[in-house]
Amino acid sequence: MKFALLPLAILAQSALGCALNAVAVLKNDQGAHGVATFSQELRNGPTKIHVEVWGLTEGNHGIHVHEYGDLTQGCNSTLAHYNPHNVTHGGPTDEIRHVGDLGNIYSPGPDQAAVLDITADLIQLHGRTSVIGRGMLIHSGEDDLGKGGSPLSSTTGNAGGRFLCAPIGWAAPKTTPQ
Ligand SMILES: [Cu+2]
Ligand SMILES: [Zn+2]
Numbered sequence: 001m002k003f004a005l006l007p008l009a010i011l012a013q014s015a016l017g018c019a020l021n022a023v024a025v026l027k028n029d030q031g032a033h034g035v036a037t038f039s040q041e042l043r044n045g046p047t048k049i050h051v052e053v054w055g056l057t058e059g060n061h062g063i064h065v066h067e068y069g070d071l072t073q074g075c076n077s078t079l080a081h082y083n084p085h086n087v088t089h090g091g092p093t094d095e096i097r098h099v100g101d102l103g104n105i106y107s108p109g110p111d112q113a114a115v116l117d118i119t120a121d122l123i124q125l126h127g128r129t130s131v132i133g134r135g136m137l138i139h140s141g142e143d144d145l146g147k148g149g150s151p152l153s154s155t156t157g158n159a160g161g162r163f164l165c166a167p168i169g170w171a172a173p174k175t176t177p178q
Contacts, residue, residue, distance in 0.1 A: 018041075018042070018043070018126075019039060019040065019041045019173065020039070020040050020125040020126060020132075020170075021037070021038065021039050021040075021125070021170070021171040021172065021173055022037070022038040022039075022125055022131070022132050022168050022169060022170055022171050023035065023036065023037050023038070023168070023169060023171035024036040024136035024166040024167065024168045024169070025166055026053060026136065026138065026164045026165065026166045027164070027166070028055075028163065028164050028165075030055065030163075031055050032053065032054065032055025032056060032110075032163065032164050033053070033054055033055060033164075034051065034052050034053030034054060034055075034113075034114075034164070035051070035052055035053075036049060036050070036051040036136050036166075036168075037049070037050050037051075037171065038123065038125060038131070038168065038171075039125075040123075040124065040125040040126060043124075043126040043127060044124070044126070044127075045121075046119045046120060046121045046123075047119070047120050047121075047123040047124065047125060048117075048118075048119055049102070049116070049117070049118045049119075049120055049123065050115075050116070050117050051063065051105055051114075051115065051116040051117075052113050052114070052115050053105065053107070053113070053114045053138060053164065054110070054111070054112070054113055054114070055110050055164075056105070056107035056110060056114045056138070056163070056164075057107065057109075057110060057140075058107055058108060058109045058110075059106070059107060059142065060104035060105070060106050060107075060142040060143070061104060061105050061106075061107060061114070061138050061139055061140065061141070061142065061143075061159070061163070062103075062104055062138070062139035062141065062142060062143030062156075062157055062159025062160070063102045063103065063104060063105045063116065063136075063137070063138050063139070063143070064081045064082075064098070064100045064101060064102055064137050064139075064143075064159075065081070065082045065099065065100035065102065065123065065131045065134050065135065065136060065137070065168070066078035066079060066080065066081055066082060066100060066134065066135035066136075066137045066165070067079045067080055067081070067082050067083075067100075067134060067135065068134060068135055069133045069134050069135050069166075069167025069168060069169075070135070070167075071135075071165065071166075071167065074162070074165070075135075075137055075162035075163075075164075075165035076162065078134075078135030078137055078162075078165055080155070080156075081098040081100040081101060081155075081156065082098060082099050082100035082131060082134050083098040083099060083100065084099055084129045085099065088146060088154045088155070089101060089145075089146045089153065089154050089155055089156060089157050090145060090146045091103050091143075091145030091146065091147075092118060092120065094145070094146065097122070097146075099122045099123065099124075099129060099131075100123075100131070100134075101143075101145075101157075102116070102118060102120060102123075103118070103143060103145065104142055104143050104145075105138065131168055132168055132169065132170060133167065133168065133169075134167070134168055135165055135166070135167055135168070136165060136166050136167075136168050137162055137164070137165045138163050138164040138165070139159035139160050139161060139162060139163055140159075140160040140161040140162075140163045141158070141159050141160025141161070142159060142160075143156075143157035143158075143159040144157050144158050144159075145157055
C-alpha cells in the first residue's frame with residue numbers, strides 16, 4: 001500500500017510544482033499605472049489573471065495581450081492582438097477569438113482602481129503559445145467584442161487609442177494573486 005501511494009504523491013507534487021507566474025507593470029506619461037499578474041498551474045489549463053489599474057477614465061476599456069513586448073515605438077510596436085491561430089477578433093467568452101482577447105476592464109473613474117479578475121483558458125504561460133515576453137495593453141476606448149459592425153470590429157474591437165502597455169515578464173511564485 002505504501003509503495004502504491006508513493007508515485008501518486010510524487011505526481012501530485014510535481015503537478016502543483018509547475019505553476020508559472022508572470023507580471024506586467026503598466027505605466028504611462030499621463031500618470032496612469034497598474035499591475036497585471038498571471039498564474040497558470042497546469043500546462044494547457046486556464047491562467048488566472050488579476051489586473052489593477054489607476055488613471056483610466058470612467059467606463060470600459062479594451063484589454064488585450066498583443067503580439068510583442070517591444071515598446072521601442074511605444075505601445076504601437078506591440079503590433080496586433082496575439083493571434084497564433086489566425087482567427088477573427090472576439091470577446092473573452094466567444095468560441096472564435098484571438099488568444100489575446102480579454103474583453104474590457106471597467107473603471108469607476110481615474111482616481112479609483114479598475115479591477116479585472118479573469119480566468120482565461122487560451123492564455124498560456126507554458127509552451128509554444130506562451131504570452132511571456134508579449135505585450136499587455138489597455139485601450140482608451142471600449143472593445144466592441146467584434147460586434148460593433150465597424151471595419152475594425154473584426155481585428156481590434158475598435159477599442160481606440162493605445163493608452164497603457166508593458167511587456168509581460170516572468171515573475172517569482174510569491175507574486176501569485178490571492
Ligand atoms: Cu489591444
Ligand atoms: Zn483581438
